[in-house]
Amino acid sequence: MEFLSNYIYYIGAFGLIFIGLFIILVKHNLIKVIIGIGILDTGVNLFLIAVGYISKGTAPIFSKAGLDANNMVDPVPQALVLTSIVIGVAILALALSLAIRLYKHYGTLDLRKIKEQRW
Amino acid sequence: MKKIISLILLFIICLGIVFCLQDIPFGAAKTKVGHYYIDNGREETGATNIVTSVVLNYRGFDTLGEVTILFLAAIGLGAVLATLKKKGKRQIEPASLILKTGCRFLFPLILLFGAYIFIHGHLTPGGGFQGGAIIASAFLLVYLGCRERKINEVANKITESIAGLVFIVMGLIGLTVGGHYFLSNFMPKGEINTLFSSGIIPIIYIAIGFKVGSELTGIIDNLMEKS
Numbered sequence: 001m002e003f004l005s006n007y008i009y010y011i012g013a014f015g016l017i018f019i020g021l022f023i024i025l026v027k028h029n030l031i032k033v034i035i036g037i038g039i040l041d042t043g044v045n046l047f048l049i050a051v052g053y054i055s056k057g058t059a060p061i062f063s064k065a066g067l068d069a070n071n072m073v074d075p076v077p078q079a080l081v082l083t084s085i086v087i088g089v090a091i092l093a094l095a096l097s098l099a100i101r102l103y104k105h106y107g108t109l110d111l112r113k114i115k116e117q118r119w
Numbered sequence: 120m121k122k123i124i125s126l127i128l129l130f131i132i133c134l135g136i137v138f139c140l141q142d143i144p145f146g147a148a149k150t151k152v153g154h155y156y157i158d159n160g161r162e163e164t165g166a167t168n169i170v171t172s173v174v175l176n177y178r179g180f181d182t183l184g185e186v187t188i189l190f191l192a193a194i195g196l197g198a199v200l201a202t203l204k205k206k207g208k209r210q211i212e213p214a215s216l217i218l219k220t221g222c223r224f225l226f227p228l229i230l231l232f233g234a235y236i237f238i239h240g241h242l243t244p245g246g247g248f249q250g251g252a253i254i255a256s257a258f259l260l261v262y263l264g265c266r267e268r269k270i271n272e273v274a275n276k277i278t279e280s281i282a283g284l285v286f287i288v289m290g291l292i293g294l295t296v297g298g299h300y301f302l303s304n305f306m307p308k309g310e311i312n313t314l315f316s317s318g319i320i321p322i323i324y325i326a327i328g329f330k331v332g333s334e335l336t337g338i339i340d341n342l343m344e345k346s
Contacts, residue, residue: 006145014136018129025125052153055146060157060169061244062312072169074153075160079173083185086248086331090192093338097196100342104203 009050016043030102030109034095041088045081052077165308165317166241174246175320179290179302186286186330190279193334200345211266222264229257237328241317247324251331258336262343270340275333282330289319289326 004011020040024033052074058067060075099109106114148154156177157169164172174182214222237250261268290302297305302319309316 007140009145010140010143014133018133021129021132022125025128026122050145051143051149053146054148059244062161062167062169063243069157072157074148074150075156075169075173076150076153078170079178082170082174082246082248083181086185087188089252089335090189093342094192094195094199096342097199100345101199101203 009053010047013043013047013050016040016046019043028111030099030111030114033111034092034099037095038088038092041084041091045084045088048077048081048084161311164304164320165311166320167312168241168243168246171241171246171320171324172317175323176302176304179323182327183286183290183302186283186327189331189334190283193337196338197341200341203345214264214266218264222260226257226261229260230254233257233328233332237324238321239314240324241320242312242314247327248331250324250328252335254328254332255335255339258332259339262339269344270336272337272340275337275340278329279333279337282326282328282333285326286323286330289323293319 017040020036020038020043023036023039027033027036054071054073057071057073060072060078102114103109108114143149156173160169160172161167164176166172166176233250233253235250236245236253237247240246240250258270261270293303293305294301297303302323304318304320306318306322308318311317315321
């Protein structure tokens, strides 16, 4: 139980990552695979933010006087996640446009039919 | 069959991650550089939002790469969808009066909120990327609500290019005048916690706001018109 309360954010983040990976591995519909990529992206962002968290910390913004600098969370992972979110949006948009082209060309979004696989 | 193999594979990865994570305690400080930024960020950059000072000042070069990736994705999306035949005349069913009026009422307010977010990027949570996304959502509202309207594509591209140029030119001026590195803060930092402070950070965030807003609007335009 103590393990659960200590690592609950890590467990949630990796839960999202594994759900995303499972969708990517198993599903045959291209739109579902793209949704899986989105979920995986969210999990990675959540994990980075959880790594930077400091117990009982506040946001690293000196918006009013009297905020304790020792009590703030790490700003570096937050800046990295800001970058990562924007890149995630770009990847999703590009993947959706490729899905549109594939649908126009093959008439289906089923990956088995597109790649002519058996399973 | 495929599901079972995937589950076994994921279970093996999960075991490896559990062993790694036991060395990363939750809730303890892990990097020294983060504490350096918190202690010295206000004096060195003049921004009260430390995340902004990391994104635009200490690691401004990364942000340039990020903006470039967004630009490349928008260009790639346009190129992938460019050869599609346009569906003749789109069957436009005019929206109802209530929807149209609400749209017209909300559009300037959303634009104002987006501008507020990216102008105050160095003081409050937010910044160019978030404000740009809010501005793009205003244009998405126009596309969904007032369906016969369309954005001006040429003006969109010109805004995007000028905003990108402003970013790079500010960086190059910093390289030549201010110091020895790209995007060095050469303008006066002003009084901390006021709107006109922290040198080049607000200027670059305004440029990023316009760039991200116009780029996402272009993506929305491409996806709505050509698909």
